[in-house]
Every structure is written in C-alpha cells, then in structure tokens.
Amino acid sequence: MRKISLYTRLTVVLFTLLVTLNGCKIKYSFSGVNISPEVLTYSVQYFQNRAPIVQAQLSQVFTEAMMDKVQNNTSLELANQGGDVQFSGEITGYETRPTAITSSETAARNRLTISVRVKYSNAVEPELDFDQSFARYEDYSSTQDLSGSFEEELINLIVFDLVEDIFNKAFISW
DSSP states (O other): OOOOOHHHHHHHHHHHHHHHHHTOOOBOOTTOBOBOTTOOEEEEOOOEEOSSSOOTTHHHHHHHHHHHHHHHHSOOEEOSSOOSEEEEEEEEEEEEEEEEEOTTSOEEEEEEEEEEEEEEEESSOGGGOEEEEEEEEEEEETTSOSSHHHHHHHHHHHHHHHHHHHHHHHHBOO
16 A cells, blocks of 8 residues: 655645635634625615704714724725615714712712614625614713813714624624
8 A cells, every 4th residue: 555645645634624615605704703705895874863962973973983893894895875784773862961979969970871773784694684772871070071072082982882882793793
C-alpha cells in the first residue's frame, strides 16, 4: 500500500471543508450579525414624532441613527423605499418625570424616557418580521435644566440604546 502524504491529506480535508462551507446559506460575521445572503438592501422610513410632547429634532436624530447603525454594521445597501428589510414606525413617547423625591417633597432626580414603535419587515424571511414597542431612559439631576445641549446629550444617549435594541432584535439571533 502506498502512503498518502500529510500534505495531500491536509489538502483534501481543506478542500472538503471549503466545499461544505460554501454551500451554507447563513452569513456569519464577528459582529454577531446574522443576515441571509439574499438580503441585499434596507430602508428606514422617517419616524414621525407622535408623542404628546414633541421634541423638534428627535425624529431626525432617531431616523438618522437607525440608518447609520445598519450602514455601519452590515454590508446592506440603503434603498430609499422597499428595501429587502424595512424599518418604519413612530415615536410614541417623550416624557420626563421625577424618580427620587427628597424629604422636602421636591425631585432630586428626574428621568427622561423615549418610546418608539417599530415595524420591521423582512421580504426574504418574513418569519422574522416584528411590530414592537421599545423604550429607554436616562436619569439626571433635578438641578440640570432639560434644555439646550444637555437635552441633546440625553437624547443621543437614549437614541443610541434604542437603536441598539432594535438592531439586535432585527439582526442578532440570540
């Protein structure tokens, strides 16, 4: 019997592994994103602010943050409308309320909460569709005036967390 060289064995194993993995339908990445290879585009519709209290820039900030998150963390291309995966919805809540009361019955801390309703549609894998509400908040000292750059900073922190939650729900299979 002839001995097969280690190099030949290794080549056969690597070739078999390559052919086997090439037939897989799931795309994996180090970021944990799990998107079907048939999904090529995404669209994000403008999120109208339908909250009882309307913050002027919130719709624009949220919509752009959602687009940026998908653009920076996937290989999907942005489509103006009708992407293979679509995000739409509305901002449903923007409120501040006290969370800690002092002995003199004044607020020591306040909480800013933002809520959004998101409809996610996946044309390739419709079983992944969802229509769900998400809410996040940030607490702040009652001595801080919720206006100007401080309000903008809180909004950016909350929007970051909201977008992260929505992205994970849509693209991370845990």
